[in-house]
Amino acid sequence: MKNRMHFFDYEMYEKGFGTEEMRNLWSERGILQQWVDFEVYLAQAQAELGMIPQDVAYEITKKGNIDLIGIDKIADIFGTTNLNTVALIRAYKAICENGAGEFIHYGATSQDVLDSTLAFRIKKSLESYRADLEKIVSVLLPLADKYRNAVMAGITHGQHAIPVTFGFVVATWAQAFKEHIERIDQALPRICTGTVSGAAGNFASYNLLFGEKCWDMQVKVLEKFGLTVPPISVQPRNERFVEYMYLCSLIANTCEKIADDIVFNQRNEVMQLEEPFDTEHQICSSTMPQKRNPVLCENIKGLATLIRSNATAQGEIFHRDLRDDTPFFVEDVRMPETAILMDSMLKEMLTVFKGLKVHEENMRKNLDKDEGLLMAEPLALLLSIKSGKKDTAMRIVHKIAMESFEKKIPYEQYVKEMPELREYLTEQEIVDILNPSNYLGLTQKAIDNVIKG
Structure with missing residues (x-):
């Protein structure tokens, strides 16, 4: 059995970090299959446009399965070539019959494969985050409506400020997540774009082989991945990947803020909110039986910190000239980790909201503590x-x-x-x-704006 180096790959913890779908998407096998898919789509597009024979594309498609090619074979070849795409191509070629393997990766450059499949993974990840955000909003809106009249002390600078309602607070949470959905919708076409344009991004190789219809070839390949077609090469630039990571950072910031608020409100002396707790099975201390620690929210805070750190690392890199290897080392480590962390954080946030316990009586008690x-x-x-x-x-x-x-x-x-x-x-x-219920301003209107908006 191979050593598991990353914390969330430990057998004890792996079920607590990311869904199987997200882990598969960013796994070694998942990524290599996506590389194979690129070569399949490229061959299919070239055959459709009359660039290569149909039977060649058929054979490449037929053998386009990473289990047939063998991850171990790719690893062995990589040991001598030290170039991942070449290792894949050679292992892939070896199982293709009638010379079809000669046409794998025809005219392409490694970055066509790597950038386009990375954009595909980001697209699938963003779609997953969006679905989770929709679920979160669907839980928060009824919660905001239910507690729209639950008066509590509004806190600024850690001190009582003026009265608010818990429904108002929840509505502010819901609006933040709604805006993250908008951000994803706006960013998806900008971030999720690919490249099938050759070594320097100007289609020189494809144009030499196939002429100007190679532009249509790019369109066909990217459409199969569900990616947008850029007007000019995106290879020299990685702003789209930075935007993805910063978008994750913004969502993480919201989750951490709310988790931190819940942790504060679960303090024994406050006890206005509680995250869900499995009384029958859950243990929070090896020595203190009474403990009901806000472990989900604390975990969310930790995950958010890591996500923001990864986004910072991504924002510090760029391609020198038309392309160099520097960004890839950061992307290959930070992006898969961020995807798993985001998946975990949003799932845990949803769990917290679904099982959130609200103690209205303590909200009123704490409100009255300063006696007006x-x-x-x-x-x-x-x-x-x-x-x-x-x-x-x-x-x-x-x-x-x-x-x-x-x-x-x-x-x-x-x-x-x-x-x-x-x-x-x-x-x-x-x-x-001095009656707190008489000083709630446009609370009800604001809550309705979020619920109905």
Whole structure:
């Protein structure tokens, strides 16, 4: 048995990182089969355009299976050639009959194969992420509607700010994921483009062999992969791959922000939210039986950090001149890892949202802990309306708020005793303005905008 070097390839952990579909897509076997598919599609396109005999394309297609070619054979040849595509071509040629193997990779360059199949994997990955994002949104929108009236303390800088509702918070999460779906839709045709244009991207080899109809050959090959056709060679540029990685980084940023919020809200002294927990089977400590750690959210935070790190690495590289090898070493390591990490992160995020426990009673309890202090803003604004002195009103309410906090006197009680306020406000007006449910602005409209938008 071969040694497993990467953490998520350990037998103990492999089921926890990425679906089988995603792992197969980016596996050695999956990638080599995609390279074979490229050679098959190229031969088919050339045959359709009369560039090579139909029976040649038929034989290349018939033998276009990585299991027939043999990964071990490719590995052996690579040991002497030190060029992966040549190793594939020679092993592939060896199993083709009647000289058909001579036409494999006809006129092509390695980068035609590598860039186009990488774009294909990215396309399939983005489509998977998009499907996961759609599922996440479909869970969050009903959650936002359900808790649209669940009043809680809005937090800024780790401190109570003004009242919000949990439904409002969830709607902000949902909108972020909706925008990521839009980003994917906008980026797909730009990122998922290929190349079948020869060594320097100007079709010189293909044109010499086949004439100007080689442009149609490129169109046919890329269409088979579901890729867009670039107006000019994309080989010297890797912005599309950087954009893919940065897009992953943006999604990871959203997931980590939400996971971190849930971790905070699951603290024992807060306990407003809980990620799902399998009470019967799940163990969170080898020594402390009471622990219910937010392990899913903590894992999401870790995955997000790795994804952003990989995106940074991708953004630091470029092709010198028309092409060099430097970016490939980064792409070959960072992109498969990122695909698995993204797949894992989005699946775990969906699991968290589906099983999220919401403790409304603790939201209200925590809201009431400062005994009205977070209602200082509406009080100041009402006083400014009544008195006609905005700055003076702010100064008065600030003084009252600080004194109430430092003297540990309940804010509502302290406010009612202040002559500066009673000069302008009745007791009932003070009671009404200090009611958190009366200071939610356009919360309901904003939630509806997200749900219906």
